[in-house]
Amino acid sequence: MDLRTALVTLRLRHPFGLSRGTVSELPSLLVRLEPPGSPDGPERRGLGEAAPVRYLGQSAPAAAPLAVAIAAELEPAILSDPRAITAASGRMRELAPAHSAARCAVDTALWDAAARARDLPLADWLADPDVLDRAGLDGHVLLATSGAAVTSYTIALDELPAMAARAAAAAQLPVLKIKLGRAREFDRAAVRAVAAAAPRARLRVDANGGWTPEDARALLPLLVDLGVEQLEQPLPAGRPDLLAALARDSPIPIYADEDAQGPDDVIALAGAVAGVNVKLMKCGGISPALAMIAAARREGLRVLLGCMIESRVGLAAASALSRLADEADLDAHMLTLDDPMPPGSQDRLAPELPRPRGPGLGVPPGALPAEGDHGPARVA
Structure with missing residues (x-):
């Protein structure tokens, strides 16, 4: 099958800082799968995205030829069989072993096209235990949760006044995630400032691997006192x-993110942590994410569904799995400024998950920008 690609730049509403550094914009690769005959039948097209995992050395430009090569090996018949889609992830790993985001773009496009062909929202299709069983997974195990109903909102690492101001602006939201990992005393002051600015919000902390064991043990009493x-x-x-x-x-549940890249990592973490952060971009798409969630359920781990800085395409794909997760951190649509994919970036801070309505992902396949074109800015 053919694949059309478009490199876009996602500008951030505010500097996005974490323990590894700060960025103001990030590139991403959008793709559209073009099965034979799809120009006259858009219901057979599928969208995907490769938002590179930078700490793994990935880039958006490098994802394009890899995604095209993966798509070229696929037969249109794959869209008729969920098991064939999940089975294809093994070949994708052989073709792009070091670029999980490139694999994610094609895998997501397959699921999107398959759901569109059935005129079903992907979220609804993946909520059917029979479909999950046919994909080679245990649907009843995967659906053994009430699902994630809201997203947290990230307060990125920045100077203290900026972090406090953004927390105050988001104080009405139910859950805030605070990025820490700069230095012990700074982190102590930052979490206090956010807690004071948003006294009714539930707080979560993400250090992105920025602490030593000594840092963590020194900060835990304060985090407990603040209700993290x-x-x-x-x-x-x-x-x-x-x-x-x-x-x-730790009296606070600890979740693994960078240590949880795929299903094998989930199994290795069993009994070591309370939960894992499942991100489509780091594991390689919906198929391996389903396998990660299934492994987490078998091992008694909770599932946090996360995202990178991605467009509405990647967010819609992650949101389609929200009924299988316990918590969600899918807030990139509120962090970006000019997402080119409808309904675009969102300036209103709200806890609802970013799941557009409609077949497949709910994002119109014809909305893919021209190569190198950011597309018009749309703010919901």
Whole structure:
């Protein structure tokens, strides 16, 4: 099958800081799968996105030829069989072993096209246990949760006045995620400032691997006092033993993100952490995300559904899995300024999940920008 690609730049509404640095814009690759005959039948097209995982060394331009090569090996018949779609993820890994985002773009486009061909929203199709069973997964295990109903909103790492001001502007939201990991005393002051600015919000903290075990243990009493309900990836990835030791002593549930890249990592983390952050871009798309969630359910781990800085395409794909997750952190549409895909970026801060209505992902396949064209800015 053919694949059309478009590189876009997603500008951020505010500087987006975390322990690894700060950015003001990020590139992403949008794709549209073109099965034979699809120009006259848009219901057979499928959209996908590759928002590169930068800490894994990925880039958006490098994703384009990889995604095209993956799509070229696919037969249109794959769209008729969920099991064939999930099975294709193994071949995708062979073709793009180091670029999970490129694999994600094609895998998502397959699921989108398959749901569109059935005139069903992808979220509804994936909420059918029979469909999940036919995909080679245990639908009843995957659906053994009430699902995630709202998204958290990120207060990125910045100077203290800026973090407090953004928390105050978002104080009406139910859940705020605070990015930390700069320095112990700064982080102490930052979490206090956010808590004071948004006293009724539930708080979660994400250090993106920016703490030492000593930092984490020194900060835990304050986090407990402020009612922080979740601590994400406090320690650098690659030492799950240290993460497990910290989790054993922590009164706050600890979730793994950078340490949870795929289903095998989930199994290895069983008994070490309370939950895992499942992101389509880092695991390679909807198919491996379903496998990660299934592994988490079998191992008794909670599932946080996360995102990178992505357009409405990637967000819609992640939102389609929200009924299978316990919590969601899908807020990129409120962090970007000029998302080119409808309904565009959103300046209103709201907890609703970014799930457009309509077949498949709910994003019109004809909305893909021209190569290098950002498209018109749309603000909902």
